Every structure is written in structure tokens, then in C-alpha cells.
Amino acid sequence: MNAENSDLRGKTEVRSEEGAPLTALRAGDPAAFERLVREHAPRMLAVARRYLRREDDAEVAVQDAFVSAHRALPGFQGEAGLGTWLHRITVNAALGLLRRKRRLERETSLEDLLPRFRSDGHREAPGLPWVESRESRLEQEEARRKVREALDQLPEIHRTVLMLRDIDGFDTGETATLLGINDNAVKARLHRARLALRTLLEPHFGGGSDA
Amino acid sequence: MTCKEFIDILDAYLEGGLTPEQRAEISAHLHLCPECVDYIDSYRFTIRAARDCCCGAEDPVPTDVPEELVQAVLAALKQDPDRPS
Numbered sequence: 113m114n115a116e117n118s119d120l121r122g123k124t125e126v127r128s129e130e131g132a133p134l135t136a137l138r139a140g141d142p143a144a145f146e147r148l149v150r151e152h153a154p155r156m157l158a159v160a161r162r163y164l165r166r167e168d169d170a171e172v173a174v175q176d177a178f179v180s181a182h183r184a185l186p187g188f189q190g191e192a193g194l195g196t197w198l199h200r201i202t203v204n205a206a207l208g209l210l211r212r213k214r215r216l217e218r219e220t221s222l223e224d225l226l227p228r229f230r231s232d233g234h235r236e237a238p239g240l241p242w243v244e245s246r247e248s249r250l251e252q253e254e255a256r257r258k259v260r261e262a263l264d265q266l267p268e269i270h271r272t273v274l275m276l277r278d279i280d281g282f283d284t285g286e287t288a289t290l291l292g293i294n295d296n297a298v299k300a301r302l303h304r305a306r307l308a309l310r311t312l313l314e315p316h317f318g319g320g321s322d323a
Numbered sequence: 324m325t326c327k328e329f330i331d332i333l334d335a336y337l338e339g340g341l342t343p344e345q346r347a348e349i350s351a352h353l354h355l356c357p358e359c360v361d362y363i364d365s366y367r368f369t370i371r372a373a374r375d376c377c378c379g380a381e382d383p384v385p386t387d388v389p390e391e392l393v394q395a396v397l398a399a400l401k402q403d404p405d406r407p408s
């Protein structure tokens with residue numbers, strides 16, 4: 113796989129982790145692209161599953177993503193790195209599918225999950241501080257599963273904004289572009305999503321929780 | 324400043340935004356309000372929990388991809404009318 117050339121080419125050549133050279137990919141070498149698919153599909157599938165939650169939809173998104181990547185490869189300059197580039201394309205493909213299925217349009221209320229305030233501006237039932245041992249608990253699969261279940265209870269658009277910003281690390285402007293909404297709408301939805309997620313996590317991680 | 328007013332601008336506060344005057348008001352509020360200090364703490368934890376619960380771009384992916392998917396991708400590429408070369 114030309115691995116022996118890597119030292120000679122140094123920084124001018126971007127390689128995927130297995131060493132598929134970008135030049136071969138750009139030139140449309142089918143074997144190089146197949147290696148790319150085998151190497152990156154697992155991560156891309158995991159990302160697509162997170163957005164779409166249905167295995168068949170996730171597989172469609174990964175397929176769409178590779179078709180887009182294949183078309184765009186000749187113009188890909190390699191600044192971002194292949195993995196980062198494919199990650200973005202996968203998120204885009206998953207969002208495209210959510211849009212085609214109109215899953216982002218359903219306006220479900222999350223009012224019930226937002227903090228409530230008394231007329232003097234104090235929170236109703238503020239609860240105890242969250243327990244200090246919780247950090248290490250996130251290393252446990254059981255705790256992470258609880259968080260994923262809580263995420264799944266958020267309305268689709270809020271869940272999607274939160275994943276784009278807090279999990280996939282897109283900034284406000286990038287998230288706005290990916291979703292076709294403005295920056296303020298991203299900020300408002302992210303805030304409500306975080307508030308609601310916090311409420312959903314409180315029984316598991318809040319003070320007095322035995323979980 | 325009330326707790327509600329503070330929580331409404333919590334994201335901007337955590338990102339280091341807001342005017343010096345607003346930040347001073349918040350400091351004064353937090354000095355007197357342990358509930359909001361706890362709230363910030365749990366809110367930050369919530370953000371971290373979301374980040375850590377799923378595989379992000381950096382995490383290793385344990386799952387394998389079904390061979391049918393790989394074959395479907397390769398077949399889709401062959402049929403793509405817009406494919407380069």
C-alpha cells in the first residue's frame with residue numbers, strides 16, 4: 113500500500129490511517145476508494161446511527177456520504193484530514209435524510225423539561241447539589257447509556273442541535289449552515305436542549321439519586 | 324438579577340461572553356445564591372455527559388461494518404452518474 117513511500121513524501125501527502133494515498137483516491141483509483149470505505153465506514157456508521165437511530169436509515173446515510181465524498185474527492189485539498197472531512201460529509205448526509213423525512217419539522221414541546229421559576233425569579237424545587245462521584249461514573253457504560261436514553265427523549269430538532277454543537281463540535285455558525293437556520297435559532301435551541309437534558313439527567317446524577 | 328435572568332444567559336456566560344457589567348452582576352448574584360452555583364455545576368456536567376456518552380469524531384469505534392453495506396456503497400459508486408473519471 114505504498115507505506116514505504118510515506119517518509120519520502122512527508123507532509124505533502126495526506127494519508128488515511130491505513131495509508132491509502134490521497135493522490136490515488138483523487139485519481140479515482142477504485143481499489144484505493146474501497147480501502148477508504150472499509151477503513152472509514154465503521155466510524156461513519158456510528159455517527160449516522162446517532163443522528164438517525166434506525167439502522168436502515170443510517171446505512172442509507174453512509175451510502176449517500178460515500179457517493180458525495182467520491183464526487184468531491186478531486187477537489188479535496190486535504191487540509192482538514194480525511195477523517196474530519198468524511199465526518200462532516202456523514203453528518204450532512206444524515207441531516208439530509210432527516211430533512212427528507214421531515215423529522216426536523218415536528219415541533220414537539222419541551223416546556224415540561226425546562227426549569228420552573230417562582231414569581232420572585234427563584235427556581236421551584238432546586239434540589240440538592242449533584243453528587244461528586246459522578247465524573248468517574250461517566251466512564252461506566254451504564255451511566256453513558258442513561259445519558260443516551262435521556263438524549264433520545266429530546267425533540268428531534270433540539271437533540272440534533274445539541275449533538276452538532278456538544279458532541280460533534282461544530283460551532284454556532286457551522287451548525288446554523290448545516291441546518292439552514294440562523295445563529296440565534298441555534299443558540300436558543302441549544303440552550304433549551306441543554307436545560308431539558310439536565311432535567312432528564314437529574315434523577316440519575318442529581319444529589320440524593322442512588323443510581 | 325434573579326435566578327431566571329441568570330439561567331437565561333447561562334450559555335453566553337459559560338462561553339465568556341457578555342459585557343463586563345453583566346458579568347459583574349452575575350458574580351454578585353452567584354456570591355449570594357448557592358442554588359445557581361450548583362446549577363452551573365450540573366449544567367456543565369450535562370454538557371460533558373452528552374459529549375462523553377456517544378462516539379464523537381475522536382473516539383474509537385468498536386463496531387464492524389456489515390459486508391453488505393460495503394458492497395452496496397461500491398455498487399452505488401459504480402452507478403453514480405456524476406462520478407468523476
Ligand SMILES: [Zn+2]
Nearest residue numbers: 325326356359
Ligand atoms: Zn440564583
